[in-house]
Amino acid sequence: MSSQAYTPGLKIKRSCIVEKTRRLPIKGEVLVKQGDEVSCDDIVARTTIPGTPQIVDVALALGIDVAEVESYMVKKIGEFVNEKEPLAILEAFMGLVKRSCLSPVAGTLEHVSNITGQAIVRESPEEVRIQAYIPGIVTEVLPSEGIVVRTSATYVQGIFGIGGETNGELMAISKNASDVVDADQITADCKGKVLICGAVITLNALRKSVELGTKGIVVGGIVDKDLIDFVGYDIGVAITGHEEVGLSLIITEGFGKMAMREKTFELLQGLEGRLACINGATQIRAGVMRPEIIIPDQSSSRGSLVEARSEEETRGVGLEPGTVIRSIRKPYFGALGKVISLPVELRRLESGSLVRILEAELADGKRVTIPRANVEIIEE
Numbered sequence: 001m002s003s004q005a006y007t008p009g010l011k012i013k014r015s016c017i018v019e020k021t022r023r024l025p026i027k028g029e030v031l032v033k034q035g036d037e038v039s040c041d042d043i044v045a046r047t048t049i050p051g052t053p054q055i056v057d058v059a060l061a062l063g064i065d066v067a068e069v070e071s072y073m074v075k076k077i078g079e080f081v082n083e084k085e086p087l088a089i090l091e092a093f094m095g096l097v098k099r100s101c102l103s104p105v106a107g108t109l110e111h112v113s114n115i116t117g118q119a120i121v122r123e124s125p126e127e128v129r130i131q132a133y134i135p136g137i138v139t140e141v142l143p144s145e146g147i148v149v150r151t152s153a154t155y156v157q158g159i160f161g162i163g164g165e166t167n168g169e170l171m172a173i174s175k176n177a178s179d180v181v182d183a184d185q186i187t188a189d190c191k192g193k194v195l196i197c198g199a200v201i202t203l204n205a206l207r208k209s210v211e212l213g214t215k216g217i218v219v220g221g222i223v224d225k226d227l228i229d230f231v232g233y234d235i236g237v238a239i240t241g242h243e244e245v246g247l248s249l250i251i252t253e254g255f256g257k258m259a260m261r262e263k264t265f266e267l268l269q270g271l272e273g274r275l276a277c278i279n280g281a282t283q284i285r286a287g288v289m290r291p292e293i294i295i296p297d298q299s300s301s302r303g304s305l306v307e308a309r310s311e312e313e314t315r316g317v318g319l320e321p322g323t324v325i326r327s328i329r330k331p332y333f334g335a336l337g338k339v340i341s342l343p344v345e346l347r348r349l350e351s352g353s354l355v356r357i358l359e360a361e362l363a364d365g366k367r368v369t370i371p372r373a374n375v376e377i378i379e380e
Contacts (some may be wrong), residue, residue, distance in 0.1 A: 051123030057119025061101035066117030161280030161291025163248030169213035174198035210246035222256030241281025254334025
């Protein structure tokens, strides 16, 4: 039991079964059925989310008593109103005094109160549509909620990312895992592509990629200041994925100039020209979520996908000597290494906490002691 006290690790799988649950935020309509084949951009479920209610103080706007509000309304309950269109109008002294209460949003007048003097305008409902995200077979339908889709693919996780789900053809623009990618390497050919880069990408290269319509970037590292300048604010590392920056960015190693792991680089480079489905969403706390690159294997047979167990069901767990790990916290953040031993006894940290630790040899040969909660397994 003690040997399994660790953070779930990064996966680098040349071939595995990937299964994704695609679920609506509230109940709606599922548009596909079990056994259907779907592509990544197919809409598989949809629903409508009620609009946000906006409270309007009509009595205050017109300068009248709350009990008089209904008599000055020019819109009826259930009627649509445009943004800045009058909800109520007061005319007095033969038209010399005229006040209007305007709707702050476009929507439907839902309620008027002679007790509070307020009206409620509900914004138009929003349609939510869920895409399949990966091409594959629908193996399960969740009634009124969504589906489970399965595919055979190459699967690689990053350590950090930004931006949501997207897809595009893989394009290698670095020859070596240690290369620096600058703006002059981002050309018109990068439009619609997921770029495989080396050790770091510059801020100018990121901005040019957005201008040219690049879908995604996979790179070993990034300078933290460049990331802040690119996004426009300090996003932290607790949860990401909702940034609207024009592309999805996946960091495989850490912050700073960090050569992409050779195995990862060679694996992705060897799949150049293939479709990649990527998601930069990252969550470090309360349910770990890592950015991911999924390269579907289009040669997989329908039968093998239907019968295969999910990638989560087949993966192994547990730390043991020889396990490849990555440190996810300081002072060894991003460092790769192998477990040397797993002492049974607890060790006391500087903070006073008693924790289980492991002894590891880092890639540079240095032997260190690290709390088990501060590492993740790299599954290969």
